Amino acid sequence: MANEGLRDNETLSSLKNESETLKCKLEEERAKLHDVEPFLSVFFFQQDGKVIVWDAFTTNKEHAVTMPCTWVMACAYAPSGCAIACGGLDNKCSVYPLTFDKNENMAAKKKSVAMHTNYLSACSFTNSDMQILTSSGDGTCALWDVESGQLLQSFHGHAADVLCLDLAPSETGNTFVSGGCDKKAMVWDLRSGQCIQSFETHDSDINSVRYYPSGDAFASASDDATCRLYDLRADREVAIYSKESIIFGASSVDFSLSGRLLFTGYNDYTINVWDVLKGTRVSILFGHENRVSTLRVSPDGTAFCSGSWDHTLRVAVGHQRTRPPAKFIFHSGPERPPQFIKSSATAIIHADSPC
Amino acid sequence: MSGTVCSSGAVTQAQRAVEQLRLEAATERIKISKAATELMLYCQENCRQDPLLSGVPASANPFKDKKTCILL
Numbered sequence: 001m002a003n004e005g006l007r008d009n010e011t012l013s014s015l016k017n018e019s020e021t022l023k024c025k026l027e028e029e030r031a032k033l034h035d036v037e038p039f040l041s042v043f044f045f046q047q048d049g050k051v052i053v054w055d056a057f058t059t060n061k062e063h064a065v066t067m068p069c070t071w072v073m074a075c076a077y078a079p080s081g082c083a084i085a086c087g088g089l090d091n092k093c094s095v096y097p098l099t100f101d102k103n104e105n106m107a108a109k110k111k112s113v114a115m116h117t118n119y120l121s122a123c124s125f126t127n128s129d130m131q132i133l134t135s136s137g138d139g140t141c142a143l144w145d146v147e148s149g150q151l152l153q154s155f156h157g158h159a160a161d162v163l164c165l166d167l168a169p170s171e172t173g174n175t176f177v178s179g180g181c182d183k184k185a186m187v188w189d190l191r192s193g194q195c196i197q198s199f200e201t202h203d204s205d206i207n208s209v210r211y212y213p214s215g216d217a218f219a220s221a222s223d224d225a226t227c228r229l230y231d232l233r234a235d236r237e238v239a240i241y242s243k244e245s246i247i248f249g250a251s252s253v254d255f256s257l258s259g260r261l262l263f264t265g266y267n268d269y270t271i272n273v274w275d276v277l278k279g280t281r282v283s284i285l286f287g288h289e290n291r292v293s294t295l296r297v298s299p300d301g302t303a304f305c306s307g308s309w310d311h312t313l314r315v316a317v318g319h320q321r322t323r324p325p326a327k328f329i330f331h332s333g334p335e336r337p338p339q340f341i342k343s344s345a346t347a348i349i350h351a352d353s354p355c
Numbered sequence: 356m357s358g359t360v361c362s363s364g365a366v367t368q369a370q371r372a373v374e375q376l377r378l379e380a381a382t383e384r385i386k387i388s389k390a391a392t393e394l395m396l397y398c399q400e401n402c403r404q405d406p407l408l409s410g411v412p413a414s415a416n417p418f419k420d421k422k423t424c425i426l427l
Binding site: 019022025157196212238256258303 | 365366369370372373375376377378379380382384385386387389390391393394395397398400401402404405406407408
């Protein structure tokens with residue numbers, strides 16, 4: 001009968017009503033704590049740091065490792081630096097042990113770890129080489145054991161493709177944030193699979209999410225041409241980084257080491273640098289000849305790297321509005337997520353996608 | 356009957372949505388004044404160690420132009 005599964009006094013319409021009421025209540029509760037405009041009334045003047053542009057050539061040897069798999073959309077370095085994970089339209093995430101021995105065939109040692117029912121959009125190792133977190137076009141995220149390939153936990157809640165994820169900095173615990181085509185950013189508990197918080201203020205797909213270095217907030221970049229900052233303890237959006245002149249989608253976002261600067265890549269080929277606290281744009285970087293699809297700041301904070309549809313990865317040290325941007329190194333092929341290991345210029349990996 | 360199956364699915368979905376919303380409504384929140392201040396404090400504490408903010412001295416910059424060697 002139609003009433004199977006319903007408890008007393010519940011009907012579909014009463015559940016929908018309760019749903020609506022709870023949503024309103026949620027907004028009210030959040031608004032009650034909105035006692036100040038974030039940063040505007042509490043901000044006090046502090047000395048601005050100087051930012052410098054270096055005209056630069058790299059002097060370090062770059063190790064570029066090409067993934068021997070087709071249509072890669074995501075890649076990640078293992079924390080030890082001994083393995084790489086990647087995947088894409090093959091719906092899988094595979095792990096390759098890294099070797100610098102030219103005689104060894106990396107593809108032969110490939111291990112398939114994750115299996116989704118749609119494309120793999122992002123992957124990341126957790127604090128060890130043993131577990132991988134993946135997000136997929138099938139609308140779910142999943143945690144896998146690398147050795148056995150076993151699914152340890154799955155995360156359901158997004159109503160559309162999940163495009164990105166980021167793990168909380170290890171000191172702050174076992175959570176991660178994901179962003180999707182349903183315009184929602186969701187924060188999950190790794191162990192229980194439960195969605196802890198969700199944020200739906202963007203007007204379009206969320207392409208990239210990144211935690212603030214302290215782990216108390218995260219930023220998101222969206223096709224609605226804005227980037228936003230969400231504070232996890234206040235449970236709401238606290239800043240929006242946008243300009244009327246910016247009309248193209250933002251594809252990628254990352255913080256500088258102190259969290260003061262936000263680097264964002266856009267589909268209009270530029271990189272904008274924002275002052276996180278003031279909400280103003282500090283700098284705009286040109287140089288790419290096509291969409292900037294991905295961007296990462298190095299772990300030691302000395303440089304950042306951007307990848308683009310113009311088939312290049314570019315590394316910049318510092319930024320400044322008036323002087324021309326730093327000279328760049330070029331790699332052939334790629335556009336998908338670069339990652340640094342350990343220090344800024346020692347290694348960048350990229351994924352080759354055949355055209 | 357297909358009508359029954361459809362409404363059971365919709366009911367389960369609605370139940371799940373309501374449960375999730377109840378959970379989220381019950382989370383503890385702090386005031387923005389406090390949250391924003393803490394974000395700012397974190398920035399201030401770490402801004403000196405931030406190379407992209409304070410710049411890198413020329414000697415430490417791995418990307419700087421190499422000067423050509425002039426043989427006299």
